[in-house]
Amino acid sequence: xxxxxxxxxxxxxxxxxxxxxxxxxxxxxxALLGRNGAGKTTTMRAIFNLLPQLTGSxxxxxxxxxDLAPYEVSQRGVALVPQGRRIFPxxxxxxxxxxxxxxxxxxxxxxxxxxxxxxxxxxxxERGRVRGTLLSGGEQQMLTLARSLMTQPxxxxxxxxxxxxAPVMVDRVREVLQRLRAAGLSILLAEQNLxxxxxxxxxxxxxxxxxxxxxxxxxxxxxxxxxxxxxxGIRIQED
Numbered sequence: 525x526x527x528x529x530x531x532x533x534x535x536x537x538x539x540x541x542x543x544x545x546x547x548x549x550x551x552x553x554x555a556l557l558g559r560n561g562a563g564k565t566t567t568m569r570a571i572f573n574l575l576p577q578l579t580g581s582x583x584x585x586x587x588x589x590x591d592l593a594p595y596e597v598s599q600r601g602v603a604l605v606p607q608g609r610r611i612f613p614x615x616x617x618x619x620x621x622x623x624x625x626x627x628x629x630x631x632x633x634x635x636x637x638x639x640x641x642x643x644x645x646x647x648x649x650e651r652g653r654v655r656g657t658l659l660s661g662g663e664q665q666m667l668t669l670a671r672s673l674m675t676q677p678x679x680x681x682x683x684x685x686x687x688x689x690a691p692v693m694v695d696r697v698r699e700v701l702q703r704l705r706a707a708g709l710s711i712l713l714a715e716q717n718l719x720x721x722x723x724x725x726x727x728x729x730x731x732x733x734x735x736x737x738x739x740x741x742x743x744x745x746x747x748x749x750x751x752x753x754x755x756x757g758i759r760i761q762e763d
Contacts, residue, residue, distance in 0.1 A: 525550045525679055525710040526584055531570050532734070533578035540566040541734035544580075548679065548712050553705045555725035555742065556714040557756060563734040564714035565607055568683050572597050572604065584679065601629065601678030605685055607714075609664045611671070613656040617648050620656060620667055625674040634709060636673045644700065645670050662693030669700060680704065682713045686720050698723055718758060722746050730755045 526548040534540035540563050548554045556564050569575055571582055572594040582589045589597050598604075612620050621638055628635045642649035645666045651659060659667065665685060672680060682701070686694045694717065701724045704711060715721040722728065722742040730738040730751070738751055745751060752758040 525552070526571070526712065527581070528567070528571070529581045529583075531567070531578065531580035531582070533570065533575045533580075534566065534734075535576060539734065541570060541575075541578075541580075543735050544731060546729050546736060546739070548710055551705075551708045551710055552727065553701070553711040553713060553725045555721040555728040556712060556731065557718065557721060557728055558731040559755075559757060560716075562731045564731065565683055566734070567731070568604060568681050568712075568714060571602060571681065598675060601631075601676070603672040603675045603677035603680050605668050605672050605680065605682040607683040607687060609661075609668045611656045611659075611664050611667050616653050616655055617659070617667055618652045620671050621648075621674050624671060626676045629676045629678070632676075632678055634676070634707060636676055638674075641670045641673060644673075644703065662689050662696065665689060665693065665697065666700070669697075673704075677709070679710045679712065682711060682715070684714055684716060686715060686717045694720060718752070718756060 529545050531541045531544045532539065544567060546554065556567060558564055570578055571589065573590065573592060574594060584600055584602060589600065612623065615623065621641060647663055648666060648670055651663060656664065685697050689697065698720050705724060713721060713725060722745060725742045728739065728742050728745045729736050732755060738755060
């Protein structure tokens with residue numbers, strides 16, 4: 525579905541990505557892990573050609589995205605759930621959903637309508653006529669996920685979807701991502717919450733200073749306490 529090869533670049537004189545490569549297969553969920561400042565959000569921006577300086581290749585189903593404007597990348601089937609949510613606060617929930625909605629694609633069996641969205645996110649049905657400013661942080665995150673699905677994506681990029689959420693809403697995000705995985709949607713998930721990431725992802729990449737320093741299956745990472753401690757700063761307490 526997605527292949528990044530030797531991505532390097534950043535902002536101004538600073539280099540954030542340094543030869544980063546990764547692959548997301550069709551229907552696969554890939555977790556992108558790393559400490560703050562490792563380059564996770566910059567990787568998401570690179571896919572949309574939002575870096576002033578970038579070298580390397582980005583392909584979606586074998587088609588290069590490197591020379592496309594961000595809106596053209598979106599039209600090809602890539603959707604972003606941005607860090608910090610960024611809904612339209614003056615619009616209602618339903619208006620947020622409809623503002624970027626696209627007709628179903630012919631190259632995927634997935635179809636997202638308002639009714640299907642409300643089935644996946646019941647709280648949004650209840651809040652359909654409520655303006656974004658009146659939503660809780662968790663409700664805003666659900667809306668951001670839902671709005672991205674309305675663009676009929678082939679690939680969903682999720683940038684820190686659990687950030688700032690109460691535990692009950694983190695569990696709700698986990699449930700939604702697991703349902704999307706079961707439906708066959710390809711997802712690249714950048715996440716600080718290791719438990720959430722490994723409960724959803726098939727494969728994990730750990731990056732540091734803009735390069736991959738470890739990758740393997742989620743089960744392999746879950747079982748490898750040394751890698752968790754060395755690269756993610758997670759210490760397992762002994763009984």
